[in-house]
Amino acid sequence: MFDESSTEWLVENNRRLNEESVTLLLIKTPRLSVTLTAHIDPSGRLVLSGHDLGPTVAEFWPDDEYEYWLKVEATHLAAINSGLWEELERDGVPPTDTSVLELLKESFEASLFDNDSEFRAWLNDRQIPSEFSSWT
Numbered sequence: 001m002f003d004e005s006s007t008e009w010l011v012e013n014n015r016r017l018n019e020e021s022v023t024l025l026l027i028k029t030p031r032l033s034v035t036l037t038a039h040i041d042p043s044g045r046l047v048l049s050g051h052d053l054g055p056t057v058a059e060f061w062p063d064d065e066y067e068y069w070l071k072v073e074a075t076h077l078a079a080i081n082s083g084l085w086e087e088l089e090r091d092g093v094p095p096t097d098t099s100v101l102e103l104l105k106e107s108f109e110a111s112l113f114d115n116d117s118e119f120r121a122w123l124n125d126r127q128i129p130s131e132f133s134s135w136t
């Protein structure tokens with residue numbers, strides 16, 4: 001696995017993915033388009049970026065477009081990594097990578113999370129602080 005006590009190693013390991021992103025959700029219907037991606041920003045933070053578009057969005061918001069971001073400081077990557085690793089193993093899905101982005105992608109693919117709200121609740125349950133912001 002990895003040495004979860006080594007925050008520096010995890011930040012450095014994930015920093016190489018700075019310019020890369022992974023797609024966590026991609027939903028396209030006639031009334032709704034949802035895209036959720038994750039990347040590591042230059043400071044080492046995990047950033048989930050979501051964009052919902054379509055008539056269904058307008059039923060809940062004043063516009064048909066909704067953008068949102070969830071950010072977690074780099075110092076919490078070790079806790080996210082070990083937590084996701086344990087959850088995937090418990091669900092019988094052997095993790096294939098130790099980067100937080102790949103573990104997060106595998107977690108969404110395994111339906112551990114169906115949306116950003118479920119991931120945010122998971123973070124809260126583990127007392128991992130995050131920052132949420134949105135725009136409509």
